[in-house]
Amino acid sequence: MTIRIANGQGFWGDWSEAPKMQLRNGPIDYLTMDYLAEITMSIMQKQKAKDPDRGYARDFIGLMDDIMEECLEKDVTVITNAGGLNPESCQQALLELAESKGLSPKIGMVSGDNIIDQLDELEEQGANFDNYDTGESFDKIRDEVATANVYLGSPPILEALEDDADIIVTGRCTDSSIVIAPLLYEYGWDYDQHDLLASGMIAGHLLECGGQATGGNYEGEWQNIEGLHKLGYPIAEVDEDGTIVITKHDNLGGKVERGSVMQQLLYEVGDPSKYIAPEVIADITEAELEEVGENRVQFTGVKGKPPTDTYKVSMAYEDGYKSEASLAYAWPNALEKAKKGEELLRKRFEEMDLEYEKINFEYLGYNGIYGEATPNPPDDPPEVILRAALRGPNKDDINRFGREIAPLVFRGPACATAYGGGRPRAKPIIQYWPALVEKDLVEPNVSVKEAG
């Protein structure tokens, strides 16, 4: 027996066809989807503030409208963190959807990750939310915190699987937990089998960014990758002994090779001997990666050590505003015109007493991305986009910046064309604050309800 776990979504807003293609182009046992990037929660928080029934990935309900019946027919279990900041409402919406279709799946829901209302209480119990990256005191952001979520692990998801859930939605949980849980469920692995848990965690990590493991965003020989327009998202075939094979459906595009899998393997990893999940600390330094067939890469030898006694907490807070604007200058002397445009703007901002913390100008098409290190920048580029961006504490000032850009078309160097739509507006900067919390202070909730 080999369990086939597919990924159908790497972030909220990822390709909506991918999960359907995973379901319709070959056998899979589980369909997992990751909807939550670090910043996603604060967007959901705003939605929930406007409407208490929102605050989760509504796209997922639309997707299930398309494929719920098919998943049930094919006995494919769906696990996703689409619940976001409101997994209860997400579960309710799925129950209503199922009823409207005359279906009766069991919908599982995992919550308890959202600790925004318990921060004081948790601190009284000994939690310390200082920034674990920088060591900064929690006092700095205490009054500004907009969201605070624990990255839960696989145990509550496993519980929902044991209650025969067909579809499971969670709030914030680790990307790997939605893959580890089905492996524990299918193979009966225990939480003290650290090497196996570490293999499950790495399988989850290899899936979490969707098409990035199968030839998308690939630094290798990307010119030779065929069928990116119908890219097959990754599938992990995991054996009972923890052997992982990363593959994709044969009839879909993309490429699973050593390099594409390696790139995803190291993506967002710090120390490869200490990759921390709630279940285990994985070590990939002794692992072996091998091409074992066309579009099949096998990964073995992942080691695991007992986990830490803390969960990671992700907080978001508002920290000032930013805005950006671009103008395109046409040949001839496009670069010179762009530089004149910058000079003019800088003088204006000085005269306006514009308050800001930092401003940055770039000449896109000339050296915007690599700056001084740009190889062979042209003497007289055919066109240059002048891009200005600034940030600061004061919303009004950041908006005043936006009103100075379009007038440059008439009052600045010749041949500027407004680039991008509308007047740029100040957008809040949502900062990310990582912290830790003791596991025994957090209680996940699990609820499994049958539709109909």
Added chain:
Amino acid sequence: VEVVKVVLVRRVEVAGRAAEQFVGVRLVLDRLGANPVFLSQRLEGHVDRYEIPNLGALNFVLHEVLDGGGISSLRSDAQGKALCEALLQIDVEVPEGVEV
């Protein structure tokens, strides 16, 4: 807060096939330590480097290289997606006797 990952897949794969060839890869790291122009403009923190000879892979973690993080950065490449390509373009001097 500001950590960006640079993964050297292709070059490492070429250069890291055998143990002695891994020496060739180490040269890339020394260049990075010497702060090439591209990074010197952006890098405000330090670089952690991890070697995974078993996989023929290197993993660099660049601290404080994103102008305050992907959300507050004022750059068009706010998340540092191009850092990787830049690093891959660094010329590596390969010592005699090392095949690449």
